[in-house]
Amino acid sequence: MTRVSGPVFFLCGQRWSVNGLTxxxxxxxxxxxxxxxxxxQSFRWPNLPVGSRDSSETQVILLVADPQIQGYQDEPGFPVGIISRWDIDRYLSQTFSLAHAYAKPDVVVFLGDLMDEGSKATKDEYxxxxYRFLSVFGASEKDKRVYIAGDNDIGGELRDMRKE
Structure with missing residues (x-):
């Protein structure tokens, strides 16, 4: 019989150490x-009658506000920055995919601030x-899409001068 030092818990007929249970x-x-x-959480959304809609009379618009793809300049360096960008992109992609599948939109409108550092990014960073934005929000290629630039995309907030 093996001895385990420290407290032991019994759960579902099994012995568990504190470390194992933790x-x-x-x-x-x-x-x-x-x-x-x-x-x-998606099960809590109300049912939409989009399955039987007549597309000649009804249009469904999905509004996506302030997604802000994280940049490179203001984020921590390796490895924290890479992990945080990966996690944020994954979160945005998953939630957008669920909302897109739920609404089945005809048009997706992105309401500004698509990129966190777009106004100060180099051409290569931009x-x-x-391309990261397209991969995150690529749930459906058949949608019509409208992109509205925000102050984080082209500037215009305080000392961040607006750029073309």
């Missing part, structure tokens, strides 16, 4: 917050932000 709780918390919460 690891399971942390894993379940991360899993539910990173994956399940999106799906669970191009990178643009």
């Amino acid at each position: 690891a399971v709780i942390v894993f379940l918390t991360i899993f539910s917050n990173e994956f399940l919460v999106y799906i669970i 191009k990178s932000y643009y």
